[in-house]
Amino acid sequence: MDSLLPFAFICLTSFFTLTNPLGTMPVFLSMTKGLDNDQRNRIVKRATLISFIILICFTFCGQILFTLFGISTNGFRIAAGFIILKIGFDMLQAQYSNTKLKDEEVKVYANDISITPLSIPMLCGPGAIANGIMLMEDANTMPMKITLVASIAFIYILTYIILRASTKLVPILGETGNNVMMRLMGLILMVIAVECFVGGLKPILVDIIKAGNGLI
Structure with missing residues (x-):
């Protein structure tokens, strides 16, 4: 239980921020x-559902992709970082880089923005x-895997609620409030990124040092 609660906290904060x-x-x-x-x-419902399905598929099939393309987990952690x-x-x-849309792009996607760009790549x-994929690699037990899936589901349910209430929330937050929230989440995300990078780089450096000692 001690290790499950920090894992759940990381899942919730990282996915909400991303x-x-x-x-x-x-x-x-x-x-x-x-x-x-x-x-x-209807757009919000479809976008969050599609996002949930895509993310779950990649989360569970990530290791298969690693094996297929010969990608190491540590290398992926560094790239993800x-x-x-x-x-x-x-x-x-x-x-926020994923929300930079040109006017002509919005018109092209107007017929089905629930898939692109709202679901992919924004949500x-x-x-x-x-x-x-990285968190699934860390989920060594069934309770941790369940926690990961439940966290993803919870975040997209929360996203659905927030976007449905967007017409009321945006005037309340205002531009200043929205910027403050974005900067705070960005700081949290950068800390998570550093942990990912270090977690992937450390085993590689250890292997290099061991290989160097073996040659001496």
Whole structure:
């Protein structure tokens, strides 16, 4: 139980930060401008469901992809650390990279924005996918695996609720409140990224040192 609670906390904080429903709200409202509440609710429901399914699939099939392409877990941790660090840095500057959309792109995706860009890459981007694969590698017991899946489900349920209430929440938070929240989550995300990078680099350095000692 002692190890399960910290793992659950890491799952919840990292996925909430990477999904970033609070930062997605203004973009979602701008993309759905002119639509009624029922249309917006259908878009949010479909987007969160698709994001959940995609993330679960990558989380459970990540090891198969590693084996297929000959990718090491430690190498993936280092790469994931860089990806998450970049996202966290953008959020720390109040510039969430996945929400930079051009006007012409919004028009192209207007017919089905629930899949692209709302679901992919905004709610389920490379950072969230990398985080899911990495956490599944750390989930050594069945309770930890259940905790991981439950955390992902909880975050997307929470995302669904937040986006549905976006028309009320955005005026309350305001631009200043939204920037403060984004910077705070970006800082947390950068700390997680450093842990990922160190966790992947340490075993590689140990192997290099052992190989060097063996040659002496």
